[in-house]
Amino acid sequence: MACPIVWKGTPGMNKVSLTALAREHLEAARAANSGRSAHTVYGGHEHSLRQTVIALTAGSRLDDHESPGEATLQVLVGRVRITNEQVHWEGSAGDHIVIPSSRHGLQAMEDSAVLLTVAKAVGPHV
Numbered sequence: 001m002a003c004p005i006v007w008k009g010t011p012g013m014n015k016v017s018l019t020a021l022a023r024e025h026l027e028a029a030r031a032a033n034s035g036r037s038a039h040t041v042y043g044g045h046e047h048s049l050r051q052t053v054i055a056l057t058a059g060s061r062l063d064d065h066e067s068p069g070e071a072t073l074q075v076l077v078g079r080v081r082i083t084n085e086q087v088h089w090e091g092s093a094g095d096h097i098v099i100p101s102s103r104h105g106l107q108a109m110e111d112s113a114v115l116l117t118v119a120k121a122v123g124p125h126v
Contacts, residue, residue, distance in 0.1 A: 084104040
């Protein structure tokens, strides 16, 4: 899939349309058997900051998993639920949720796209 990146100004700077990525990956999620699609917007294993757009069709989920570091979720489109053993949080377009450090899962209540931001230590000091 093409990534809608437009280079402007200083090399290394970029602009990404989260709206376009959300739309593109929702289409891909609707076509996928898993009901999911994702794209790393920024970062990777060599960076301490990683941002990923995740699209899920209604009823699709990310099963419970450990948090790889400090993380937040910004709901771009739709409505989602984050759960852990004790409680759940719901978010809709425009909401920003701090993800619990405990084991947790994500479920789409309707077709949804979110921006997951994770900060984790990298390098030889880890």
